[in-house]
Amino acid sequence: MDVVEVKNLTKKFEDVTAVNSITFDCHEKEFLCFLGRPGAGKTTLLRTIAGLEKVDEGEVYIHGDLVNEIIPSKRDIAMVFQNLALYTGWKVYDNIASPLKARKVPKNEINKRVKDVAKLLKIEHLLDRTPVTASGGEKQRIAIARALIRRPRVFLMDEPLSNLDALLRLEMRVELKRMAKELDQTIIYATPDQLEAMSMADRIGMMHKGVMHQLADPDTMYDHPATKTVAGFIGSPAMNFVEGSIEEKGEKKLFNCGSFQIDVSKFQGIIEKESKSPETTLGIRPEDISVSHDKTSPYSLESLVLLVEELGSETILHLRTSGVPINAIAPPDFQTKYGSKIWINMNMDRVHLIDTKAEKVIV
Ligand SMILES: Nc1ncnc2c1ncn2[C@@H]1O[C@H](COP(=O)(O)OP(=O)(O)OP(=O)(O)O)[C@@H](O)[C@H]1O
Numbered sequence: 001m002d003v004v005e006v007k008n009l010t011k012k013f014e015d016v017t018a019v020n021s022i023t024f025d026c027h028e029k030e031f032l033c034f035l036g037r038p039g040a041g042k043t044t045l046l047r048t049i050a051g052l053e054k055v056d057e058g059e060v061y062i063h064g065d066l067v068n069e070i071i072p073s074k075r076d077i078a079m080v081f082q083n084l085a086l087y088t089g090w091k092v093y094d095n096i097a098s099p100l101k102a103r104k105v106p107k108n109e110i111n112k113r114v115k116d117v118a119k120l121l122k123i124e125h126l127l128d129r130t131p132v133t134a135s136g137g138e139k140q141r142i143a144i145a146r147a148l149i150r151r152p153r154v155f156l157m158d159e160p161l162s163n164l165d166a167l168l169r170l171e172m173r174v175e176l177k178r179m180a181k182e183l184d185q186t187i188i189y190a191t192p193d194q195l196e197a198m199s200m201a202d203r204i205g206m207m208h209k210g211v212m213h214q215l216a217d218p219d220t221m222y223d224h225p226a227t228k229t230v231a232g233f234i235g236s237p238a239m240n241f242v243e244g245s246i247e248e249k250g251e252k253k254l255f256n257c258g259s260f261q262i263d264v265s266k267f268q269g270i271i272e273k274e275s276k277s278p279e280t281t282l283g284i285r286p287e288d289i290s291v292s293h294d295k296t297s298p299y300s301l302e303s304l305v306l307l308v309e310e311l312g313s314e315t316i317l318h319l320r321t322s323g324v325p326i327n328a329i330a331p332p333d334f335q336t337k338y339g340s341k342i343w344i345n346m347n348m349d350r351v352h353l354i355d356t357k358a359e360k361v362i363v
């Protein structure tokens with residue numbers, strides 16, 4: 001059975017539809033990540049699942065039971081927010097133990113569970129101190145330990161790592177994933193960070209302006225994005241988009257952006273079936289473009305180098321291809337500089353075609 005099932009959930013704040021008819025299910029033991037820009041509706045969605053916001057339309061089920069009218073404390077859900085609320089005057093031990101004390105769990109049982117969860121989150125050395133003396137990452141672990149100690153059926157986490165510096169985030173990402181799998185804990189997680197979602201989630205739900213654009217595993221999101229929003233949000237550096245239209249030339253179908261043309265005849269069938277209008281945006285990831293100093297095929301496009309970003313393991317080239325801005329990834333040993341002319345080749349197996357008006361990916 002699904003742990004959480006949400007059907008056509010809508011939540012409005014006056015004229016803002018924060019969550020717009022969202023439907024999904026979260027399986028037992030799943031790490032489900034909602035991804036989206038600020039204002040996408042992630043927090044609102046989590047809060048309605050927790051019962052902290054009233055549902056306008058739709059249903060929320062937990063373990064098969066409709067919980068729309070059930071108060072938060074009866075839903076067996078724990079939630080960790082971006083802003084932690086730890087009791088600074090209490091010892092870390094008491095902070096973690098507080099949910100069990102409130103439930104009148106016997107002392108020796110509390111003791112065992114605090115020790116267990118502290119070990120799991122590697123904060124045993126902090127138990128006798130107050131949270132004031134803990135680092136940012138440690139505070140985060142304390143908050144997670146406190147939420148986890150009840151072993152809720154569902155654990156909601158709203159950007160729990162966003163206050164941490166980059167290195168600590170990376171470390172906590174790995175730790176959280178390890179913890180989730182070690183405990184077989186069902187987690188619903190919200191983040192604006194696509195790398196966080198890609199690296200931790202079993203499945204990702206991409207939200208934009210209250211609407212769910214796609215719900216799929218990370219590989220599918222990357223290889224087969226459903227909309228332009230997903231295509232542009234997943235992957236770094238971001239996918240290149242070139243606006244143009246599909247034209248017929250004899251037997252061929254060409255993508256024409258005004259500055260250059262690309263033969264897209266191999267997609268003829270799907271274009272004719274799926275495309276509602278000729279206006280089409282070509283999408284190609286920087287990693288799916290190869291670069292060379294010489295023209296290597298009839299399809300090579302000449303490009304001007306505007307910026308060279310050397311990142312160690314790879315080099316990002318910011319180019320103008322017949323006036324069109326394109327980013328490409330070059331091998332680290334590729335030598336070029338500002339103002340140079342180079343050639344690019346798009347991997348046609350990795351090209352996407354997007355219906356510009358509908359913003360829907362058709363290839
Ligand atoms: N209590 C509220 N009253 C009015 N509008 C609200 C309220 N809470 C959220 N909103 C609006 O609902 C929309 C979704 O907000 P929400 O906080 O759910 O987004 P989010 O995806 O969590 O964003 P962030 O990444 O910034 O946390 C926004 O337009 C926001 O302004």
Ligand SMILES: [Mg+2]
Pocket residue numbers: 042043044158
């Ligand atoms: Mg939020």
